[in-house]
Amino acid sequence: MASRTPGTRRTGIAMKPAPFRYHLATDLPDALSALAEPDAKLLAGGQSLMPMANFRLLRPSVLIDINRVAGLGALAQQPGGIRIGALSRHATIETAALIARAHPILSHAMTHVAHPTIRNRGTIGGSLAHNDPAAEWPMLVLLLDGALTLASRRGARVVAARDFLTGPLATALAQDEMVIAIDLPDSPPGTGWGFAEIARRHGDFALAAVGVTLRAKDGCIADPRIALTGVGDTALRAGAAEAILNGQRPDAVVVAAAIAAIRDVLHPMTDLHASAAYRRHLAGVLAARAIRDAWRRAGGEA
């Protein structure tokens, strides 16, 4: 994607960051007050920030390291849902029992995020704040109707994922705001899930990925949710396709109609790795697979 591609033209030739100051935040108020400085940047896992800084695509005045802020990486079951601290690492999500119980799709999807060493560092907060158009987290949080708690010296606010993800590498975060936590409401019992992704190599950013959750009720689909990534400016929900599936048996005709509805709304990009046409095609193929898997996991009969 253009955003991740440092053509030599735009960068000059550099692999070392421009000068910046480093601030190790001791606690949340400290981090938030440091973040009030113009061009300050938070440093979480550094897996997206450091490459961009090394290419001098980003020139932060100060890097505020939040890795020592206590409690920011906590996972907790709360009434009606789970709360994931912004500093939770991809590897933690991949392996946590709480996650496997509440949202097994997350445990599985994390195995598609980069490679183990990167997952040991990379965080959910960093991924959402970065909002790469092909990243898994924005799609997953959108799929699961998540909400983000944002904080600044001015106070805290809660923003739904669909309002948070505003465009490629763009979010509703104000310059002085930080993601503190992500709330994911519990899915109703019996929810099945499906996740399908194709990347050039395992661990690369997705050419297309699709997540689905649904329930089987009286032989028909209930509460279908479908989200995609890699096929547009930012992750998106396939509302029209969800409506087509809702209350229907997932037979070939219905699924084909849902796939057509998905392909209709996509505006994928063409880059070195894939054409827009291929990405659109792939999104449909993967959606069909994810719907089928979700239906099977929901106990729906074949």
Added chain:
Amino acid sequence: MTFAEARPRFVGAPIRRLEDPRLLTGHGSFTDDHAPPRCAHVAFRRADHPHARIVAVDTEGAARAPGVIGVFTAADLAPLVRPLRATSRMKEYHATEILALASDIVRYVGQPVVAVLADSRYMAEDAAELLDIAYEPLPVATSPAEAVAPGAALLHPEAGTNVLLTRAFTRGDIDAAFAAASVTVSGTFRLGRKTPAALENRACLAEWDHARRALTIHAATGIPGVLRDALAECLDLPGTRVRVIAGDVGGSFGGKGSVYPEELAVAALARKLGRPVKWTGDRMEDLTATSQAFDEIVTAELALAADGTMLGLRADVLGDIGAGSIYPWTAALEPVQVVSFLPGPYRIAAYAARVRGVATPKSPTGPYRGVGRPAATFAMERLVDLAAARLGLDPAELRRRNLVTAEEFPYRTGSGLIWDRAGFQESLAAACDAGNYAALREEQAIARGAGRWFGIGLATYAELTGIGSRIAVAPGMPINTGTETSSIRIDATGAVTAAFGIAAHGQGLETALAQVVADALGCRIEDIAILQGDSALVPSSTGTYASRSAVIAGGAGALAAREVRRKLLRAAALLLEVAEADLDATDGIVRVVGTDRSLTFREIARAVYSEMGRIPRDRREDLAASETYDPYLGTAACATHLAVVEVDPETYHITIRAYYVAEDCGRIINPLIVDGQVQGGVAQGIGAALLEDVVYDGAGQILTASFVDYLLPTAAEIPPIGITHLELPPPDNLLGVRGMGEGGTIGAPAAIANAVADALGLAITDLPITPDRLFRLLASGETA
């Protein structure tokens, strides 16, 4: 052959690599590990235009930036270092200059223009940003087709053309062959542009010794001897005052096999400033300014008789050589080899081919593992499969009918190469056996019945390795690449030092050479220190490339070790008062055969060097010898690769289900190393087949300047590889070994392309094949 070598103890044994403990525990010593005091660090400001005139360079701001030691342009360096020119004896060839820094014109994005020296690389990069370079863009012709068109913008106007080289080969009556054919098949094939992408980026550190008025250069290079010779020339210094040390080097794959502008600049600046100067390339510099590879358009046509006999082959090859020639290989290395190797291991009476190398504003192409042969093999092996389909013959059977057979060696190919002898037929049979070819075809039929896209691909190739002095590795190149020297001595403690001119960069050559020397000398591996990668060790050497080190340096090592052994036995014979013929050396001990009398190397060395009087003065001789080996001709090496792939009919994702290699590398020095080389080579071939592609846009900007866009295969993409080594009569060189460092890369692109074509019934003509390309191919409805 000596007594000891008739019963080799080490050659052939799976000895663990002696290099690995230090490399795997972080005790390697790479160029960037050297941190001399007062070192100046270089950041190059590089061209961001593909073709432009440098109108003005404003260095003021950079010169005043914190930590800056100096800012240098081409004008500053011109009096310090002469340009390099890779000349050639080829008739239709235009040599181009290699300058330390671009002067007047830049010819590719990434070409170094200004050198900024500072106390740290960070400061140097900060200052380099402050440079203000005014360019006047010049027209570009980025594709080879544009560049050869009449009226195209010229990259080197003094040549009068962008076609910097042309060469033709003909044998037999090609028109008659095509007239007699009952089947002809043809295609236009393109193997994408590749970059070596070694783990360690290029780097060099130059130190000027005021006392000796001499330069020592630590460099990540595979050719320290060539670099020494070039620097001596360009800096006008005698060879005694230039020493190039290539310590541990983290891979090359050809990328570290040429002399580069950065090395000229760093050496000249160290001498000028009288302090150490270091440049460590970063990944972006590596991807934009290390020699690139392949990128030929091969249009070829094969004529066959009704029974499948190959009658004639015609080809026209257009190679995109990038901005100009590299040193010392010239721009002819890669494209001319495509035409040289196109007929491959087949018996083809008539051959007519033309190759042109065309300059484009891209990083120059140079040596890359396989040189020319991957593209040649891809084109030829596709033609063979196309012909098999047309004739209704099984692809394995068509190959069997046309591969040169044992009785026909030595066989002269249409391009004039001579195959001494190698297991062409045997490799095909062995690969088919290993993969259980007949059963695979049955499995394929069943899979197809179930709607699965399942394909089987073969590729058989031959290459020339360990090339002696009769021909240059690069056509027309005026430097000798056919000899290597080894200098071996037993010192006063009885320990053995074996020095070589070659420069290993990951191949395990220290181990392989130690095995050869230990057997020839009759000592243990641990008695030997192998020295290599240092221009001061032997008078002349061109280094490690072109699958030559085991054959040529190994041969030199055996010759020198035999000579030292003779001296050792002569001394022992005097000391023990027996005939030399009664002595044998093993494990560092010389024994009187059939008795319990013996002397250790250490005891003999002490007698020779220290205990004066034990050996008569006129019989005393140093336990040392230096020998040069020249195999004169090259030796053929060959393999057959068998790939089994499955393509997802919906996503077009390609999975390699199984992979087999049956190869003939002659006598195996170390099976662990041979297996590792085959596996690594196949991995790179898989990269070429499925992933790797250097892309420039129409304006000449490089789009693959990071590993986000230049995709290398990872462990997840590499299947287990079943390797069969053929045990055939070895070739007729000193050790009976064939070069085998490159073969894996040669066969894999072709085998995978054939397997994908077989799975889909599609004409696969361009590599890499990506799911997106398959999708578009299928959408366009083209079939084979």
